Amino acid sequence: MTEQRYPWPEASYTGVGSVPGTDPEEAVRTVFGELPDLPHLPELPERGAGADMVGRTAGMLVELPVEVRPSGWRVALRPGRDVQRARSFLSRDLDALEDESQGFEGPLKIQVAGVWTLAASVELRSGEKLLADSGAVADLAASHLEGVLAHVGEVRKRVPGAELLVQVDEPSLPAVLAGSVPTASGYGRLPVPDRVTVEARLRDLFGALSEAGAVPGAHCCAADAPLDLLRRSGARAVGLDATLIGPSLDDEVGTAIENGVGLFAGVVASAGGVLSAPAANVDPVRELWSRVGFAPELLSRAVVVTPSCGLGRAQPDHARAAIEACRQGARALREEPRRQ
Template sequence: MGNVSQQHPYPWPAASSTGVGSWPGEDPDEAVRTVLGELPDLPHLPELPGRGAGADMIGRTGGLLVDLPIEVQPTGWRVVDSPGRDLARAGSFLSYDLDALTEHAHAYEGPLKLQVAGPWTMAASVELRNGQRLVSDPGAERDLAESHLEGVLSHIADVRGRVPGARPIVQVDEPSLPAVLIGSLPTASGYGVLPAVDRVRVETVLRTLFSAIVEAGAVPVAHCCAPSVPIDLIRRSGAHALGLDAHLLDRSHDEAIGTAVEAGTGLMLGVVPSVDGAGMSDPATNVDPVRELWNRLGVAPDLLSRAVVTTPTCGLAGASPRYARTALKAVRDGARVLRDEPRK
């Protein structure tokens, strides 16, 4: 493999580890304290969906939308005429989280990761007033993309004001992106599927968002732990790093990942199970999928601990608090193994 481009050097220290986003429990103070303690090189703002509607991924990002109010219906989040109680709850939850971050991290200096649901996952998840998914209406989807972008930039500015020494990394969560691209989202009736969205349109929206994040002085990361993650599309859209589940990466992904690594794109790779009882191994075994990938790619071993950040395979909201802390220690230990023993 050729020389790796340093067009945008990796925004984290070597041998870094981080969490995907969600965390068990309902206490933002304890969650922020734990994350800062366990992940000193690359902490993230934890999300606590256990608190209920408004703390979930869609509601949390819905609270950032500008002039596009949504509320909870029996079928999920839906566009409404004016903001109500559900959005107020979402705003309060985020405010509590940011207050905890301010209290415990105000003097922190270094990379700090925030997570937002991406525009396509929002469009796939939020309903129009008629009950159909927003992604089914191109005009509504454009409005959402603009509102989302404005809200994300405002969120970055807010965090910058609270933690002046932070270098924000914005993880854009897109679990629904593969379904949007292949046209597998069910219609409101459940009897049909919505057509696939044009790939050029998908890429354009992501590129606009990622470039705006860069202009705001932050680093865009795209996270999707689906087996059919469109790696090339995300890389072309301008994500500086890709968040993937290392256990789902096989030889069919090698060319796309190799191209991304060669272009200087970082990788956040899930190596530790995100729920209790899934069988956590010793640190060296946990990162075996990453070392095997690296060996297949033929990339210089010394680049491994620079390019790769170790993470759990998914958010930890479904884990016990004790397991969640154990998982963060495991990803931290795994990152050190990659630095010290890049090859078996």
């Protein structure tokens, strides 16, 4: 296996995205203090609609306004207060990031919801999900691509020393591929889109991010995360819940690592249950590495330790403990070859 270079330091650890609280200045300060080697732009969903994963990215869409209805986010005729609120939240987050990151140089992770998760979450004006209309999905993909690239440009302007890693969150992608996204009535399921189209939409986004000088990544903490699809589409890092990776995924993980794809391994519970011996949290990663047969020396370079999912619903004490457990787990992976 040829020597691989990864855009993060050895024994890195980071957060998935969301954190508890409502104060962006405090959240950014905490992230940069506790995740110095690979900080991320925190998301604060406790602030309400527009700060949630879908609403945050929906506010980035270009010429595709949305609004909040009792059933969730829906396409609107014109931009209203809901989009304005989402954009205001993001603007304040970016202000906090700019203030805290003065002089920062190194990898910085930002997160956006992916096209397929938005298509499975945002409704057409009829009340059905966007996923039901292939033309609407195409419009969404174009709007999303333009908005995400504008966001990347804005972050780069505010943090010029950052090497950007863009994590595309696709928690709904397995449901889209399995045809299990419910219709508006709840009695049926929306058709599965053509898999070639699914991959093409992902490839367009990942390719554009690469051309913009960012490292494209993806995150999906479902047990049936489509790792091969994400790798083929151009993701250079994939975040998974490592506690759900069984032997059936070994070949996909091995192929990804062989192709230089980094693994963001979720090993620490995102709400409750941090192990008393934090280094033991990375046992699933050790077991995976042993099964796929890669050199122990590669482990702490290819793998970034994270919580299993976002910490937005965690209590502050748990969130701090989870990040500390990730730090100790990453250190344990670095020390693994020394114990061989």
